[in-house]
Amino acid sequence: MHSVIQSAKRLIIKVGSSLVTNDGKGLDSAAIARWAEQIAQLRQMGKEVVLVSSGAVAEGMQRLGFDKRPTGIHHLQACAAVGQMGLAQIYESSFRAHELHSAQVLLTHADLADRERYLNARSTLFTLLQLGVIPVINENDTVVTDEIKFGDNDTLGALVANLIEADALIILTDQPGLFTADPRKDPSATLITDAKAGDPALELIAGGTGTGIGRGGMLTKILAAKRAATSGAHTVIAWGREDKVLTRLAEGETIGTQLNAQTAQLTARKQWMADHLQTAGRVVLDAGAVQKLSLEGKSLLPIGVVEVSGEFGRGDVITCTDESGKAIARGMSNYASSDARRIIRHSSSEIEAILGFVEEPELIHRDNLVLL
Numbered sequence: 542m543h544s545v546i547q548s549a550k551r552l553i554i555k556v557g558s559s560l561v562t563n564d565g566k567g568l569d570s571a572a573i574a575r576w577a578e579q580i581a582q583l584r585q586m587g588k589e590v591v592l593v594s595s596g597a598v599a600e601g602m603q604r605l606g607f608d609k610r611p612t613g614i615h616h617l618q619a620c621a622a623v624g625q626m627g628l629a630q631i632y633e634s635s636f637r638a639h640e641l642h643s644a645q646v647l648l649t650h651a652d653l654a655d656r657e658r659y660l661n662a663r664s665t666l667f668t669l670l671q672l673g674v675i676p677v678i679n680e681n682d683t684v685v686t687d688e689i690k691f692g693d694n695d696t697l698g699a700l701v702a703n704l705i706e707a708d709a710l711i712i713l714t715d716q717p718g719l720f721t722a723d724p725r726k727d728p729s730a731t732l733i734t735d736a737k738a739g740d741p742a743l744e745l746i747a748g749g750t751g752t753g754i755g756r757g758g759m760l761t762k763i764l765a766a767k768r769a770a771t772s773g774a775h776t777v778i779a780w781g782r783e784d785k786v787l788t789r790l791a792e793g794e795t796i797g798t799q800l801n802a803q804t805a806q807l808t809a810r811k812q813w814m815a816d817h818l819q820t821a822g823r824v825v826l827d828a829g830a831v832q833k834l835s836l837e838g839k840s841l842l843p844i845g846v847v848e849v850s851g852e853f854g855r856g857d858v859i860t861c862t863d864e865s866g867k868a869i870a871r872g873m874s875n876y877a878s879s880d881a882r883r884i885i886r887h888s889s890s891e892i893e894a895i896l897g898f899v900e901e902p903e904l905i906h907r908d909n910l911v912l913l
């Protein structure tokens with residue numbers, strides 16, 4: 542068996558609090574430098590990498606002199622804000638040592654549930670990747686409280702994997718992988734090397750966190766793998782201090798626990814759109830555009846649209862019909878209906894002059910389009 546990471550082109554790597562902060566003793570700059578070096582090698586192998594890093598609360602606690610996790614939510618938020626400065630600083634200098642730029646991206650689950658913010662975050666991340674930058678993501682703990690209580694960057698990693706259609710999610714933690722029981726409590730527990738993502742049996746063996754530093758434990762990692770699999774991403778859970786763990790995985794070695802997605806990536810996304818029966822609006826396509834979509838598998842450009850009906854926002858799923866009214870496709874619109882009405886029948890190069898901004902050259906990108 543080869544690691545799924547070998548063929549993965551776009552990867553999310555999530556590192557947990559206890560790893561990043563050396564069990565709460567302060568940022569582990571040597572470990573972070575090793576991951577940065579390996580990520581630089583992954584980029585040279587042609588992979589795109591997004592990092593999701595926890596550790597802000599743990600580092601902030603250390604900096605502010607709290608010896609145990611404060612119970613007050615606003616104290617936790619204050620710790621996160623202080624600690625995030627340390628995280629940003631250390632990632633920036635570690636990646637700079639390999640002539641890579643890094644970017645700080647703070648997100649909440651609510652941002653990704655909102656269609657417009659979802660598309661904006663997606664476009665920004667794609668642009669950063671195209672520019673060769675390593676995005677470093679954490680929760681925006683200043684503006685939310687639920688997430689800090691449950692502290693769940695495993696879920697955030699999976700949401701980001703869905704957001705940018707990553708091929709795989711690597712969760713680095715303080716254990717060699719998923720065991721048949723919590724190895725801190727049951728010394729006879731053995732490592733599970735591979736399983737199906739979403740297998741309900743896995744949820745029964747995953748316990749809570751074993752440390753006072755991490756929050757999610759194994760259960761959130763199992764649920765994250767299930768969620769990542771809905772967009773076709775495989776998950777690997779491995780020990781973050783394993784020698785050259787990332788490059789060895791990328792070379793095909795199997796390390797830790799591999800949780801395999803059962804549905805192919807594009808199929809999963811298109812299935813989601815095909816299941817979206819309630820669409821917010823419709824666009825009528827001229828014969829040329831119908832041909833491009835149906836026979837050539839191309840994106841929908843504004844020039845091929847003759848009419849827009851209904852009210853929809855950027856990111857809403859809309860129906861595409863031919864001039865006789867027959868539905869031929871469904872897809873996610875890059876423009877709100879009010880903007881779409883202004884740019885139809887125009888070439889994409891005119892969008893900026895008409896609207897004053899350009900989201901994307903396509904009204905619906907082919908990856909966000911499903912033929913009926």
Ligand SMILES: Nc1ncnc2c1ncn2[C@@H]1O[C@H](COP(=O)(O)OP(=O)(O)O)[C@@H](O)[C@H]1O
Pocket residue numbers: 556557558559560713714715716718719720721722723724725746747748749750751752754755756757758759760
């Ligand atoms: N079945 C299991 N296999 C491995 N670890 C488990 C299992 N059940 C619970 N755990 C606990 O989950 C912990 C990892 O979760 P957590 O502390 O939240 O890490 P992180 O900070 O990396 O997210 C392990 O240290 C371990 O004690």
Ligand SMILES: N[C@@H](CCC(=O)OP(=O)(O)O)C(=O)O
Pocket residue numbers: 556557558559594595596597598599621679680682691692693694695754755756757758
């Ligand atoms: N935003 C928080 C995330 C906490 C968290 O999810 O921790 P972990 O379970 O170690 O991934 C922080 O940076 O401290």
